[in-house]
Amino acid sequence: MSASDMPDNSDNGQFSSPPCFMHEIDPAYGGLLPDRTQARDVARWRKAERERLIAARLAMPASDREEASRLIGNQLDTLIPDAPSPVISLYWPFRGEPDLRKWMTQACAKGWRVALPVVIAKAQPLEFREWTPEVPMERGIWNIPIPANGEIVDPTVVIAPLVGFDSAGYRLGYGGGFFDRTLATLTTKPLIIGVGYSLGAMPTIYPQWHDIPMDWVITGHTAPRSNAVSSTT
Numbered sequence: 001m002s003a004s005d006m007p008d009n010s011d012n013g014q015f016s017s018p019p020c021f022m023h024e025i026d027p028a029y030g031g032l033l034p035d036r037t038q039a040r041d042v043a044r045w046r047k048a049e050r051e052r053l054i055a056a057r058l059a060m061p062a063s064d065r066e067e068a069s070r071l072i073g074n075q076l077d078t079l080i081p082d083a084p085s086p087v088i089s090l091y092w093p094f095r096g097e098p099d100l101r102k103w104m105t106q107a108c109a110k111g112w113r114v115a116l117p118v119v120i121a122k123a124q125p126l127e128f129r130e131w132t133p134e135v136p137m138e139r140g141i142w143n144i145p146i147p148a149n150g151e152i153v154d155p156t157v158v159i160a161p162l163v164g165f166d167s168a169g170y171r172l173g174y175g176g177g178f179f180d181r182t183l184a185t186l187t188t189k190p191l192i193i194g195v196g197y198s199l200g201a202m203p204t205i206y207p208q209w210h211d212i213p214m215d216w217v218i219t220g221h222t223a224p225r226s227n228a229v230s231s232t233t
Contacts, residue, residue: 042206046172049202053164053172056199057096065096065197071220072195073103079193079216079224080112080157087113089128089155089190092145097161098195098220105133115153117182118146125182128153155190158183162196162217166204169194169213169227183212191215198222 057065080086088107093099104114108131115128119141129150140146160179164172171194173179183192194214198221205211217225 039208042208043175046205047175049205050163050172050175053200054095057197060096060197060199065098068197068220069098069100069103072098072218073100073106075218075220075224076100076103076159076193076195079191079218081191083156085111085113086157087115087128087153087155088157088159089115089117090131090159091161092116093161094142094144098197100159100195104131108132113153115150115155116146117178119178123177123181125185126178128155154186154188156188157191157193159193159195160214162194162200164200164202164205165194165196165214165217166202166207168204168207169215169217169225170205170207170211171214172200172202172205177210180210180212184210193218195219 080088090100090104091097093101107114114131116131117126118129120127129147130153131147131150135150136148137145138148160171160173162171163174166172171179183189192212192215194217196217196219198219200219207213213227215227217227
């Protein structure tokens with residue numbers, strides 16, 4: 001897992017967010033009023049699916065996860081825009097997620113800037129701290145390593161781990177709400193790339209008003225799927 005989207009901790013009330021964060025703004029914002037019963041039902045269903053999919057990926061042989069991670073790295077090389085020094089937010093792998101740490105190091109060697117997301121406080125957007133192989137690390141929330149003193153940057157590309165994903169590019173994360181909350185506050189929209197395993201494919205995650213779709217979903221073993229076009233590349 002990554003600090004970009006924390007686990008569902010509804011049982012202990014720590015850092016998880018409600019199914020939506022409409023309570024933090026005007027409930028009539030954009031003319032939208034949430035169906036609270038539907039939101040609760042979707043949240044329960046997502047929690048069950050999240051647990052199922054995490055168990056499935058943890059059951060994958062380590063060699064399969066390693067190969068998928070390598071292939072995902074190859075696909076990322078084709079998707080990152082050819083621009084001077086892109087600022088790329090990644091994540092530190094957790095609970096069987098694709099491990100892109102080698103790719104992170106290679107990206108730095110190319111002159112690309114790499115950042116890791118950091119949880120600042122409950123129900124607040126993340127901040128992105130620049131990472132290099134030499135930067136001192138410390139333990140953040142849930143003991144996930146984060147840069148101890150990296151420069152705060154604004155990413156032009158956000159690579160987010162997927163627990164699950166649907167055909168419209170919507171992401172099933174860990175239930176903390178940090179990812180969508182952060183993207184909603186960025187002044188310039190980054191390229192959003194979701195990475196995960198093919199086993200995470202779902203017909204739908206029943207997206208709610210606050211869910212933000214990925215621009216691309218990549219799994220290594222299938223062609224990158226774009227949310228911007230009707231066909232894959």
